[in-house]
Amino acid sequence: MPFIETGLPGLLVFExxxxEDSRGFFFEAYNQKIFGGxxxxxxxxxxNQSRSTYGVIRGLHYQVAPFAQAKLVRVLVGSILDVAVDIRKGSPTFGKVFAIELSADNKKQLFIPAGFAHGFSVLSEVAEVMYKCDQFYSKANEHGIIYNDATLNIDWQIPLEKAIISDKDLVLPGLANCVNPFEFKG
Structure with missing residues (x-):
């Protein structure tokens, strides 16, 4: 099976x-039958596709119902540290962080179900990230958690003095004060 469990229920790495041959490579980035299985x-x-330079931190973002999103994240160019945080109340892994390097070279993808906050930092000179969503973007339903929340203690694998963070992301609340209607349904 091309899926690896992460220790956080529902959060999966897809390999x-x-x-590969002399012409290059080919792979199925998404196949409904394989994912359904x-x-x-x-x-x-x-x-969605983004292009960012070294040191950019995007996140931690999520949307709430009726636009809560599951995402399938992959990197087309460069490498990122992809981060997911379980924010489902009652989850045995509530507040736990999972981080993985996704790159154009390793071709790994991260499936992030609704109920997780998501973000990434750019480890290469440039990174292009593409992700699928199962709900449309909704500004009114968009929320987040501050990237440097002390309870999460995320190592973004870049020097924080070189971090590039949007004004919007700099004013996000901590995990303890974020908007969070998610409940774990294990």
């Missing part, structure tokens, strides 16, 4: 089968 029954409705 596609890559076929792993219990992932999302109907993705929106693809």
């Amino acid at each position: 596609p089968m890559v076929f 792993a219990g992932i029954e999302c109907q993705f409705v929106q693809d």
Whole structure:
């Protein structure tokens, strides 16, 4: 099975089968049958792509109902540290952080169900990130958690004096004060 459990219920790493030869490589980045076989029954409705330079931290972001999003994240160029935080009340892993390097070279992807905050830092000179969402973007339903929340203690793997963070992300609340209607349904 191309899925690896992360220790956080529902959060999965996808390692596609890559076929390489003298011409380059080929792989299926998404196949509904394969994902459905792993219990992932999302109907993705929106693809997003971002380009960022070294040191950019985006996140931690999430949306609440009725636009709570599951995401499938991958890197097209460069490398990132992709971070997910379980914010589902009652989850055995509530407040736990999972981080993984996703890169154009390793071709790994992270499936992030609704109920997780998500962010990433750019480890390479430039990174292009593409992610599928199963709900449309909704500014009114968008929320987040501050990147440097002391209870999460995330190591973004870049010197924080070189971090580039949007004004919007600098004023996000901590985990203890964030808008959080998510409940764990284990």
